Amino acid sequence: MALLTRRxxxxxxxxxIIGTGIAPMMFTKGAWAQEFCNNxxxxxxxxxxxxxxxxxxxxxxxxxxxxxxxxxxxxNGEGDGGLLPTFSSKSLTGKGVxxxxxxxxxxxxxxxxxAGRDSARRMIERDGAIMICGASSSAVxxxxxxxxxxxxxxYMAGLTHSNDTTGKDKKKYGFRHFFNAYQSGIALGPxxxxxxGKDRVAYHLTSDYTWGWTxxxxxxxxxxxxxxxTITPVRTPVGAGDFSQYLTPVLNSGADVLILNHYGFDGVxxxxxxxxxxxxxxxxxxxxxxxxLPLVSDLMAKGAGEAMKGVYxxxxxxxxxxxxxxxxxxxxxxxxxxxxxxxxxHTSYVQALLYADACERAGTFYPPEVIKAxxxxxxxxxxxxxxxxxxxxxxxxxxVLVVQGKRAPTNQYDLLDVVAxxxxxxxxxxxxxxxxxLGPDTAAMC
Amino acid sequence: MNALLxxxxxxxxxxxxALVVLTMPVxxxxxxxxxxxLMQKFAIYAIFAIGFNIxxxxxxxxxxxxxxxxxxxxxxxxxxxxxxxxxxxxAIAFAIILSGLLAVVIGYxxxxxxxxYFSILTLAFAQMCYNLAYSVLTPITNGETSLQLNLQDPxxxxxxxxxxxxxxxxxxxxxxTFSGLQGFYFCAVxxxxxxxxxxxxxxxPFGMMLRGIKSNQTRMNYTGFNTRPYALTAFVISGMxxxxxxxxxxxxxxxxxxxxxxxxxxxEVVLMTILGGVGTLTGPVLGAWIIKxxxxxxSAFNEQIVSRFFDFLPAGMHDVVVAxxxxxxxxxxxxxxxxxxxxxxxxxxxxxxEGVRRITHMFDKSRRAPPTPARLSxxxxx
Numbered sequence: 001m002a003l004l005t006r007r008x009x010x011x012x013x014x015x016x017i018i019g020t021g022i023a024p025m026m027f028t029k030g031a032w033a034q035e036f037c038n039n040x041x042x043x044x045x046x047x048x049x050x051x052x053x054x055x056x057x058x059x060x061x062x063x064x065x066x067x068x069x070x071x072x073x074x075x076n077g078e079g080d081g082g083l084l085p086t087f088s089s090k091s092l093t094g095k096g097v098x099x100x101x102x103x104x105x106x107x108x109x110x111x112x113x114x115a116g117r118d119s120a121r122r123m124i125e126r127d128g129a130i131m132i133c134g135a136s137s138s139a140v141x142x143x144x145x146x147x148x149x150x151x152x153x154x155y156m157a158g159l160t161h162s163n164d165t166t167g168k169d170k171k172k173y174g175f176r177h178f179f180n181a182y183q184s185g186i187a188l189g190p191x192x193x194x195x196x197g198k199d200r201v202a203y204h205l206t207s208d209y210t211w212g213w214t215x216x217x218x219x220x221x222x223x224x225x226x227x228x229x230t231i232t233p234v235r236t237p238v239g240a241g242d243f244s245q246y247l248t249p250v251l252n253s254g255a256d257v258l259i260l261n262h263y264g265f266d267g268v269x270x271x272x273x274x275x276x277x278x279x280x281x282x283x284x285x286x287x288x289x290x291x292x293l294p295l296v297s298d299l300m301a302k303g304a305g306e307a308m309k310g311v312y313x314x315x316x317x318x319x320x321x322x323x324x325x326x327x328x329x330x331x332x333x334x335x336x337x338x339x340x341x342x343x344x345x346h347t348s349y350v351q352a353l354l355y356a357d358a359c360e361r362a363g364t365f366y367p368p369e370v371i372k373a374x375x376x377x378x379x380x381x382x383x384x385x386x387x388x389x390x391x392x393x394x395x396x397x398x399x400v401l402v403v404q405g406k407r408a409p410t411n412q413y414d415l416l417d418v419v420a421x422x423x424x425x426x427x428x429x430x431x432x433x434x435x436x437x438l439g440p441d442t443a444a445m446c
Numbered sequence: 447m448n449a450l451l452x453x454x455x456x457x458x459x460x461x462x463x464a465l466v467v468l469t470m471p472v473x474x475x476x477x478x479x480x481x482x483x484l485m486q487k488f489a490i491y492a493i494f495a496i497g498f499n500i501x502x503x504x505x506x507x508x509x510x511x512x513x514x515x516x517x518x519x520x521x522x523x524x525x526x527x528x529x530x531x532x533x534x535x536x537a538i539a540f541a542i543i544l545s546g547l548l549a550v551v552i553g554y555x556x557x558x559x560x561x562x563y564f565s566i567l568t569l570a571f572a573q574m575c576y577n578l579a580y581s582v583l584t585p586i587t588n589g590e591t592s593l594q595l596n597l598q599d600p601x602x603x604x605x606x607x608x609x610x611x612x613x614x615x616x617x618x619x620x621x622x623t624f625s626g627l628q629g630f631y632f633c634a635v636x637x638x639x640x641x642x643x644x645x646x647x648x649x650x651p652f653g654m655m656l657r658g659i660k661s662n663q664t665r666m667n668y669t670g671f672n673t674r675p676y677a678l679t680a681f682v683i684s685g686m687x688x689x690x691x692x693x694x695x696x697x698x699x700x701x702x703x704x705x706x707x708x709x710x711x712x713x714e715v716v717l718m719t720i721l722g723g724v725g726t727l728t729g730p731v732l733g734a735w736i737i738k739x740x741x742x743x744x745s746a747f748n749e750q751i752v753s754r755f756f757d758f759l760p761a762g763m764h765d766v767v768v769a770x771x772x773x774x775x776x777x778x779x780x781x782x783x784x785x786x787x788x789x790x791x792x793x794x795x796x797x798x799x800e801g802v803r804r805i806t807h808m809f810d811k812s813r814r815a816p817p818t819p820a821r822l823s824x825x826x827x828x
Contacts, residue, residue, distance in 0.1 A: 053777035106748045108777050113592040113703045121483030121699075122742055125626070139591045143701055146594055150614060169594075208581050209590030237580060238590050437597050440612040446626070 036366055037152040037446035038128045045100040045365065047072065047352065048107070048129030050119050050144065051158065052136050055111025056239040057264035059299045060136040060344045064158055065106060066337050067345035068133060071352035074332070075102045082332040083353060086325040086381035091360035098359055105129060111136070111238075111264075113143035120144050124151050124446055130365055131156060131355050136264070136344060137238075138162030138211035145174035152444030154367050156351035159316075159344040161263070161295050163214035166395035167434025172441045173367065175374055175389065177354065177396045178347045181215035182429060184294050184314040185222030187400040187422035191312060193226040196257060196290055200226075203255035204233035205246050205270060207262050215261045219294050223259075231255050236262070236270075243270040247277055256284040259292045267293055268303035275307035298342040301405055301415035308405035308415065315401045317346045317383055318418055326383040340413045350382045354389075368441045386424065393431040394438070400427050456645045463641055463728065467634050471627065479739055482626040486698045487738045489633035490691050493640045495718040495730035497687020500647060501680050502716070503725035506660035510565045510712050511552065511572025515545040515685040517579060517707030519692020521586070524593045524702045531603035532615045532623075534632065538693040545689025546682055548575075553681035557674055560663065569709060576707040592703030617697045629698045636694060640687060644727060647683070656680050717783075721790055723799030732798050740783045747775035 040046070049068045052061035074082040077094030084092050096102050105127040109116030116135065123129040132148055133156040135141040141160035148155035149171040157165060157176040161184070166176050202223055206212040212235070220230050231253050236246050247270070250258055258279060262270045274280075274291055282289040293300070296313030319330045319340040329349065333341040341349070358373040359365055375391035384398035402420040409415055466473075470488065474480035479488075498512050519541035526537040556567040579587040587593055595614050604615070616623050624632060647653050655676050658666050666673050696702055705711070718737050723729025749772045756767050774782045794800045 058777075105746065106776075108745045112705045113590075113701065114705055117699060117701060118483060118487070118742060119746070122481060122746060125483050126478065126481035139703075143592060143594065143703075146614065146701070147699070150616065164591075207590075208584070235581060439597065439614065442613070 035445075036443035038124065038130050040100055040128070040130055040365060043100055044103045045097055046123075046127055046129050047102060047104045047355075048120065048123030048127065048132040048134075049104055050107045050109050050116060050123065050132055050134040051348075052111040052140070053108040056266055057111045057136040059303070060159060060264055060297065060342070061108075061111075061134075063299060063342045063345045064134060064136060064348045067333065067341060067349040068104070068106075068352055070333060070336060071349045072102050072104050075353070075356050079336065080332050083325055083329055083349070083382055086328050087353065087357070088380040089357050089361065092353065092357050097356045098363070098365065102356070109135060109137075109140050109144075111140065113139050116140040116144050117147050120147055121151075124148075124153050129153065133348060133351050133355070134158045135160060137209075138165055139209045141165055141174075141176075142169045142210060145169070145171045149173045149439060150444065151446040152367055152442070153446065154355065154370060156355050158348045158351065160211070161215065162211035163218065163434055164210045164436075166393045167214075167431075168436040169210075170393050170434075170436045170438055172371060172394075172438040175351070175354075175394045177351050177387075177389075179314070179316050179398070179400050179427070180395065181211070181218040181294070182434075183400050183422070183427040184215065185218035186427050186429075187314050187402050187420070188219070188292070188294055188312065189222035189226060191402045191420050192223065192292065195312065197287070198227040200228045200257050200287070201231060201255045201285065202228050202257045202259050203231045203250050203253055204259045204261060205243070205250075206233050206235050207238050207266060208235040209238060211263070212261045215294055216259075219259055219261065219292075223257075228257070236266075238266060240266065241269060243273050244277075246270075247274055247279075250274075251277070251279065251282060251284070251289075254285070256287050257290045257292060259294065261294060263295055263297075264300065265303070267296070267300045271300075271304045271311065272307045280307075280310075296403060296405075296416070297344060298340070298413070298415055299344075302412070304405075309407050311405045312419075313403055313405075315403045315416065315418075316343045318343065318401055318403065318416055319346075320414070320416075320418070321383060321401075323383060323385070325381045329383055346383060353382075354379075367443050371441050388424070390431065392438075393434075393436070395431075397424050397428050399424055452649055456649060459727065460638070460642055460645060463731075464638050467637060468631075470634070471630070477739070477743070479743055482630045483698075484738065484742050485630045486633050486694075487742070488735050489630065489637040490694045490698070491715075491718065491734040491738050492731040493633075493637050493694070494688055494691035494715055495722070495734040496637075496640055496644050496727075497684040497691070498715045499684075499719050499724065499726075499730040500644060500656075500687065501684035502719055503730070504648070504653060504656035504660060505677050505680050507557070507560065507677060507681070508565045508716065509556075509568040509681070509684075510709070510716065511568035511570075511575075512684070512688050512715050513707045513709070513711035514552070514572040514575040515549060515688035516692040516695070516711065517575065517702070517704065518545045518548050519689035520696045520702035520706055521579070521593060521692075522689070523693040523696035524595070524700055525586075527595060527601070527617065527696070527700055528599040529602060531601060532618050533603075533621075534617050534619050534693075534697045537617070537697060538636075538690060541689045541693030541696075542686045543689075545692065546686040549682040549685025549689075550678070553678045553685070557677050557681060569712065572707060572712050573709060576704060576709070579704040579707055587702070587704060589704060592701055595700045614700075617700060633694050633698065636690065640690065641727070641731075648727060652676070652679075717787060719797075721787060721797055723797030726797070726799040729797050729799040736786075736798075737783065740779055740786075744775050744779035744782055745777065748772075749776075751775075 051064040073079045105123050107119030120132050131154045136159045138160040141157045145155045155174045163180050163182050204216050206216040260270050279289050293313040301308045358370045362369040362373040377389040380386045387398040400422040401418050403416040404419045406417050470485050471480050522541040522544045523537035526540050552571045659673050718733035719730040722733025752772045753768050
């Protein structure tokens with residue numbers, strides 16, 4: 001009680017000082033002291049990194065962890081600085097964030113929404129994490145984003161490709177740098193039309209959760225716009241392992257294209273098994289049978305090996321891009337881990353930097369101010385070209401890459417060819433098409 | 447006289463138990479576990495394990511499908527939040543009723559067999575429930591994405607009483623919303639009530655009947671008892687406990703996912719009970735706490751922390767020890783848990799409670815005769 005009155009007194013006093021107009025800027029910045037969740041008081045600030053270290057997307061999670069650790073090093077001025085020099089906003093200096101050294105805690109979300117929320121709560125309630133970054137599954141990302149909204153902690157989503165993350169389930173405290181299924185559809189549609197013609201019948205196998213559903217819908221819309229027909233899609237459980245029971249009916253269904261709305265180990269397994277079924281060599285309706293993997297990563301291409309060759313998909317980023325930022329990140333990551341970064345590593349790294357930068361520009365860790373700094377933020381030098389963080393849905397808009405499994409890789413990491421780039425303008429859409437509400441930005445006390 | 451003594455001992459146990467549970471935020475501090483999220487889990491899974499033990503510990507029927515009731519409880523509670531009100535009590539009531547009904551159906555069918563056949567039947571039913579929730583009933587359960595609150599939810603009672611708040615509401619009790627520590631105390635009180643009821647069941651003639659089923663069901667039948675209604679009652683009660691636990695999971699965090707019903711979750715409660723001590727009152731609670739502690743704390747250790755922990759070792763040895771130790775933490779927490787489980791089952795077949803008893807007897811040897819081995823050995827169901 002005594003503490004409360006003392007704080008009241010301080011607040012009133014502060015208001016008085018500001019009111020008289022003699023307060024310099026630094027006073028107004030400090031005026032939110034202790035009024036929000038996990039306000040860092042010491043000389044460190046803690047980031048919470050929550051990723052799948054087990055489960056169907058564990059490979060992705062491992063790479064995510066590497067990238068986020070690297071981001072912390074660079075923020076603290078260790079290593080070669082990575083993207084700090086190329087980033088268009090120059091407020092990050094390598095001296096931590098707002099003068100505080102960045103520390104981090106990690107957790108395993110097990111690729112499960114429940115476990116992810118548990119882990120995020122531990123980081124927020126026990127470890128005092130000021131922001132949560134991570135996830136490799138949209139189901140987990142959406143669940144954690146909702147939790148973070150409740151707790152008043154900013155959530156920088158990792159790899160989440162469902163339209164719902166920044167659509168139906170968008171949150172004021174959630175931000176996504178990664179692209180989404182709708183954009184994949186826009187980017188992939190024309191390429192597929194050119195390569196496979198306008199008269200095709202598609203068979204969808206879809207991961208049975210938010211990401212699969214929205215990607216299936218987006219791919220369906222994009223391919224039907226070309227004139228393709230769609231056979232009733234089939235839903236498969238996440239982490240199924242054996243997809244043969246779902247693949248058996250494909251060849252007798254009259255379809256001549258198989259669209260695999262699968263990711264991680266699921267994508268690797270279903271693609272490899274489809275190829276083992278001889279699908280790539282079949283001819284149906286007088287046309288060569290084709291397989292499409294709308295969302296693909298290096299890690300999946302590596303896992304699928306031979307099966308990936310010639311298969312089309314989309315990516316958020318690729319380490320073989322020629323711009324200075326991509327080269328800098330690949331170099332920095334490669335020097336530390338001896339392998340090129342995957343797209344999930346890139347997006348997670350960028351998210352951590354973007355959060356740190358927004359705090360610097362806002363001059364505070366106070367979430368509503370940081371949100372304001374991120375909303376509508378335009379930047380460049382992060383490997384994707386000019387990028388916009390749209391304020392209405394917290395989705396990033398940038399070029400989308402259409403990739404194809406390389407037929408003659410020169411080394412074990414040279415797996416994907418960038419065959420086309422859909423411009424930022426072409427993949428921009430009206431946020432109203434997905435509905436949803438951001439909700440309030442009031443700072444909670446967790 | 448004897449009954450009076452038991453009830454007095456029960457009252458003392460309950461008092462000590464209450465003290466231990468309610469002071470969790472204090473004594474868990476040094477273990478790094480004194481944050482609301484985990485303490486809520488401690489209380490909730492303790493309820494789950496106590497309920498499971500009423501079936502497994504007393505009747506010897508090993509159910510491998512209790513997660514189904516947990517999941518149904520969660521889904522019911524979240525739907526109650528979505529459709530009616532954010533108040534916790536109706537959600538809990540609906541959850542207990544619905545999981546109880548499901549337990550009647552599953553129990554009625556499964557209890558026609560005993561032993562391993564019963565276990566397999568319950569497992570099959572639970573997997574069916576899981577698959578229904580995961581892919582067939584997605585309009586109700588939202589599948590892998592898991593069921594969550596929405597800004598557009600009707601919440602009929604709440605919106606009739608007061609204007610809608612701006613953000614997502616959180617669970618409340620008579621209009622008083624609770625979060626964090628209050629949420630823990632709410633769960634803790636529920637745990638104490640659950641513990642008290644379990645004590646009463648253990649001490650009652652009904653409990654005696656259940657123990658009779660465990661020791662020799664055929665003999666019970668020959669003496670003229672129809673055991674099945676008793677076993678079914680025990681099954682339903684333990685299903686309702688699981689439903690309560692599921693509802694509390696939703697109350698503390700309004701989200702329900704299908705993975706709560708997976709066989710691993712069913713297996714987990716079996717592990718909790720065996721780890722702590724089958725057929726004892728406090729054993730399953732201890733088991734639940736240890737497993738949840740491992741899951742939440744050990745899984746969060748990363749190489750950094752391990753490295754800091756072994757800082758005192760010389761450089762060369764340090765690296766080796768860290769490399770080995772870090773395999774057992776982080777994503778390897780299951781490995782550690784498995785080891786602990788094996789050690790306990792091999793050396794203390796009666797679980798942690800047997801260890802506790804052995805220690806107390808070591809001190810009491812001079813005063814009391816050693817325990818009869820019959821009390822310590824656990825007997826499988828027929």
